[in-house]
Amino acid sequence: MKSSWKSLAWTGIYIILILSLLTNLSLITALLLIVPVIVLFNILDTKGFMIHVIPVWIVAFLIHPIYLLMALYFAVPAIFMGRCYKRRATALRTIVVGAATILVEMLLLLFIGTVLFQFDLSQYMQDIVNITMKPLQDMVASNGLSTDLLPSTEDMSLLVDMTIQRIPYALIVSSFLMAIISHVIVRPILSGMGYSVPKLIPAREWRFPRSLIWYYLIGVVIDMIAYNSDSGYLNMISANLVPILNVFFAIQAIGFFFYLAYIRKWHSIIPFLIAIPVLLFPPMAIIGILDIAFPLRQLMTKPKR
Known part of the structure; x- marks a missing residue:
């Protein structure tokens, strides 16, 4: 009933x-x-x-x-x-x-x-x-x-x-x-209602493969080639590939700040506040690129001598 x-x-x-x-x-x-x-x-x-x-x-x-x-x-x-x-x-x-x-x-x-x-x-x-x-x-x-x-x-x-x-x-x-x-x-x-529904992994664990860096470099090269090209196909790829990858890098950057807040024991609201400028200011996605390309998280947890 x-x-x-x-x-x-x-x-x-x-x-x-x-x-x-x-x-x-x-x-x-x-x-x-x-x-x-x-x-x-x-x-x-x-x-x-x-x-x-x-x-x-x-x-x-x-x-x-x-x-x-x-x-x-x-x-x-x-x-x-x-x-x-x-x-x-x-x-x-x-x-x-x-x-x-x-x-x-x-x-x-x-x-x-x-x-x-x-x-x-x-x-x-x-x-x-x-x-x-x-x-x-x-x-x-x-x-x-x-x-x-x-x-x-x-x-x-x-x-x-x-x-x-x-x-x-x-x-x-x-x-x-x-x-x-x-x-x-x-x-x-x-x-x-009592149904078992899996949840997303915590934001601090969000990680994308390093292969995205190579895709990004390919996208940049295509962007440079398409700049003076009349190829509609190249222009279409150029207009979409790098922006889509930037979304992934922005997500990675948000994950990095959640990880930083977790290990530094910041207030839980701080990473949410940082996520806003990351989403609104695309150049901040470079933090995500660095987090994928280099071991930033390991450096944050490396014990000080």
């Missing part, structure tokens, strides 16, 4: 999240659609799971078919992550599986939109830039200011091209962020 009430409660939460798509909070609540599906998938068997989620999908369809598509879109990675939780997979594997599923879905949607519906990503980005610049252009025109203050057509085209080149980076990072956020929310919920 207790389990039945829990499943009904989470079904209700799922319906509320679907209905919230009609509000101004839709951008936030859409990201939370993964959570109730994961919980229901873990506390119910397959038949019970379908009995609970299908009525929600019917409600979503009755509101608008687009909401059903959104519900199904987020249900797929939720089911894959839910299977990982049921199989007691490591937290990292669960996050990677969820992120990979979300990324594949994004790429599939982009492919379908381009092939079947003639979706032009370049033109779409151009329209976004034009919409963004329109208020500024109107302000300049209404105040009789010089149009030299505005970006030129060439500058705007360059901005569109750079944005399109960074799309792989944006897709990969956003996929992992969604998977990580879902895990952070779901794990304490399932643990509170």
